[in-house]
Amino acid sequence: MRQDHLITATQLSRDDIEAVLDRARAVADDPAAYADRHAGTVLALCFFEPSTRTRMSFDSAAKRLGIDTIDMGDVDSSSVSKGESLSDTVRVIEGYADALVLRHPSEGAATLAAENVSVPVVNAGDGAGQHPSQTLLDLHTIRENHGLDDLTVGIMGDLKYGRTVHSLASALTNFDVNQHFISPPSLRLPRSVRFDLHETGAQVREHEDLDDVIEDLDVLYVTRIQKERFPDENEYHRVAGEYRIDADTLEAAPDHLSVMHPLPRVDEIAPDVDKTDHARYFEQAHNGIPVRMALLDTLLENADPDADEGIEVDR
């Protein structure tokens, strides 16, 4: 991957993705070989909206590479609450760190940040836009269980505002994958994502009912439908109920189906699914570590081409 930043999944080619995932596999196989690979470097965690797992996952991945992390803290206690712009904030933090991980409530925030700094920026979620590092760990999970070609993937839930969905759908177009999108009409994929999918000639089908496709799926990627997307609470409960799965729902699915979820889940996947062989979401979350290690390793290496690589990475 010869990228300076990771901002959207649309920037990633198949080669880019496979290079990171190969490296993630190597990291998972021999984490000790990567332990002090980036000692002396500093990663800034800039989270302008709440995050638990993404923040901790990047923090942990960095530390396992020997990287120190500095954390902006909560927005309420930072200079942002005094009205400082994002552009100024990242320009200042650039002087403190060798790379930035940014989460922000506005779409396009990571693009703007990357325009203002010369260190690598990783988009850890920009509003309802993109979340490409999540996509890399999603792809790693799919690849380790099914491979990444000749696949049928169903993506269900809030497809309109779900940033993990937008990134995953784009990235999957690099592979031989049939994509099925299952959602209520009001939460269909946004026009911009459909535009990108059609541009690549991807096979895309949209459905309102999971039953239409469940028998054909290798992977079912479930996302949460959020209450705040509905003006009426009764309408929310009615719609959300239709996109909830449990062990009974999966009776119709092939035995090898993987159920994935970016987490946190609320009640869209019933706990009884956890005990089935379909459940992959905790494995998926754990994959955040080797994948984000591989990603940070790659970006820092690109940012410093003279660095002594020291390790032969199995590609």
Added chain:
Amino acid sequence: MSDHELRVSKIRNGTVIDHVEGGQALNVLAILGIDGSEGLGVSVGMNVPSDRLGRKDIVKVEDRELSQSEVDVLSLIAPEASINIIREFEVVEKSRVTRPDSVTGVLSCPNRNCITNTEEPVETRFEVVADGVRCDYCSTILRADIADHIDV
């Protein structure tokens, strides 16, 4: 065009925007930010017969020459338009609009949650795509409603 067909008189100085798609003249004025309050002389011909377009609109604006960024945005709603700059009743410059690769600082993003709609010191930037424009920051696509988002 013979005298008895002449609908609006020649202008001394300014811009004539010809071959605008029929019905788009008022959007052209919107792009130029002209609503009459500036005191400029403005003549509009709508649905005038045209060999090339069948029906076309013409806009004549006195004492105002278009900037490149205005012409760029104009091309998005009036791709066939020709721009004539007039000085002392003579056409001193005649050009067809060409679709730019991108437009910067002229359109506002319709996505209220786009970073360009916050207090950030950033100009909007849209890539010109097949039948519209696309925000470089949030990827939102703007098509038929481009004229509603002009910010010049």
